[in-house]
Amino acid sequence: MSAPVRIVGTPVSPFVRKVLVFLRLKNVPFEIDPLIPFFANDDYARLNPLRRIPLLIDDRVTLADSSVICQYLEDRYPQPALYPADVALRARARWLEEYSDTHMRDVILVSLFFEIATKPFIWGVEPDANVVARARDVQLPKILDYLESQVPEDGFMCGDFSIADIAIAAPFRNLKWSRIQVDADRWPRTSRFIERAFAHPGFADLAPIEKAVARTAVPEQRAVLEQLGWKVMAENFSAAKPRGL
Amino acid sequence: MSAPVRIVGTPVSPFVRKVLVFLRLKNVPFEIDPLIPFFANDDYARLNPLRRIPLLIDDRVTLADSSVICQYLEDRYPQPALYPADVALRARARWLEEYSDTHMRDVILVSLFFEIATKPFIWGVEPDANVVARARDVQLPKILDYLESQVPEDGFMCGDFSIADIAIAAPFRNLKWSRIQVDADRWPRTSRFIERAFAHPGFADLAPIEKAVARTAVPEQRAVLEQLGWKVMAENFSAAKPRGL
Numbered sequence A, B: 001m002s003a004p005v006r007i008v009g010t011p012v013s014p015f016v017r018k019v020l021v022f023l024r025l026k027n028v029p030f031e032i033d034p035l036i037p038f039f040a041n042d043d044y045a046r047l048n049p050l051r052r053i054p055l056l057i058d059d060r061v062t063l064a065d066s067s068v069i070c071q072y073l074e075d076r077y078p079q080p081a082l083y084p085a086d087v088a089l090r091a092r093a094r095w096l097e098e099y100s101d102t103h104m105r106d107v108i109l110v111s112l113f114f115e116i117a118t119k120p121f122i123w124g125v126e127p128d129a130n131v132v133a134r135a136r137d138v139q140l141p142k143i144l145d146y147l148e149s150q151v152p153e154d155g156f157m158c159g160d161f162s163i164a165d166i167a168i169a170a171p172f173r174n175l176k177w178s179r180i181q182v183d184a185d186r187w188p189r190t191s192r193f194i195e196r197a198f199a200h201p202g203f204a205d206l207a208p209i210e211k212a213v214a215r216t217a218v219p220e221q222r223a224v225l226e227q228l229g230w231k232v233m234a235e236n237f238s239a240a241k242p243r244g245l
Helices: A012-026 A042-047 A066-076 A089-122 A127-152 A163-177 A187-200 A206-213 A218-227 B014-025 B044-046 B066-074 B087-123 B128-151 B161-175 B188-199 B207-214 B218-227
Strands: A006-009 A030-034 A055-058 A063-064 B007-008 B030-033 B055-056 B062-064
Touching: A006 A012, A012 A066, A012 A089, A042 A055, A063 A066, A063 B087, A063 B128, A066 A163, A066 B087, A089 A127, A089 A163, A089 B066, A127 A187, A163 A187, A163 A206, A187 B161, A206 A218, B007 B014, B014 B066, B014 B087, B014 B161, B030 B087, B044 B055, B055 B066, B062 B066, B066 B087, B066 B161, B087 B128, B087 B161, B128 B188, B161 B188, B161 B207, B188 B218, B207 B218
Parallel strands: A006 A030, B007 B030
Antiparallel strands: A006 A055, A055 A063, B007 B055, B055 B062
């Protein structure tokens, strides 16, 4: 590889997490700027008009969106395969990824993690109790009911560990940080599936890094990543202050 | 082909449109149930938990989400290719699709088409003038500025006609039905690009069907499609009345 792969986005994001699991399992070295999207400066907006994370930059592309990035990494670094080889299973894996990236995102990320963890941490603002209650008591149980009908008793979603498992499991880290448990009596298959996925090296190796970043004040996060042995990008796309709520 | 391909979703939807362009260009015969998502009944919710359209059913999959469906059709019916062969161009095409399916959807579909066309047509309710004004005067110009920086002077987005062109052009049909024009003086490249894309047989052949369906009352749409020579699915997932606004 000539130019190194650079990833912009905090490891606390489930979408960055998907890409980091891919890079780890495909053994692709990378540098990171742990940008929190609310801090994205105008230089970043020029690279990524939606100011979302992650963004991947390498010698050939400047690419936004975790699904597009994961597919690019699969195309460019095919081994080990993280998409099923069978056409129908691959389609199912992509659907599960889409379900997680849209609906599970809306409930777990936007209505729970953002309210319970992000708002107090970044702006010192209390969660909206109505939004949290509806997401926790109405929307999340429906998601877990659906997953319970989809996850296998043992093993992974579509055969070998794949994009489906990575995408479905990733937001549950943020659910935990929102101090919400998945009731193992009510959703036993899903609970065990999440444990299995997080025990996979793709996720397990990332866990200490994520925890350290999540506990660190924003201005010190780059230094903490370096102390933990990660390579931090020269570019820093973070503004000093977050945009207003 | 053993079982025919079945598509659930109205041709008025830009997401159904993407899939219909794929089926047409790949010459895959299909049957359709022109479901409008607000009419989706409980049988449909069992097949597609988010009650969105399109849904593809064939001998191997029951598959939701237009991006997942288009990729499945590409994998199963590779010719003619509708994704670029080059890895970096393919990634760019997928990003443009994602941009259209998320941000352009939010502005053109949800804030404009839904307010201006869907609400009066289905519920007899007036548009929210504030939502429309913000989308038309603030958000849409930013989208067109971005597209103007991305579309080529001539030809298509990523070489041959591809998923990028199909996804980017598709919602502009709905913008037109919302009686909003793209100012060709302000965004000349984008205007010409949209015209070129809609002149491609993938879109051009669909135009009369879409127009006919858009002008027909919901209960008569299946009959109109049959009169126009389309095969309509035996299953009808439409309830008699739409869910409440």
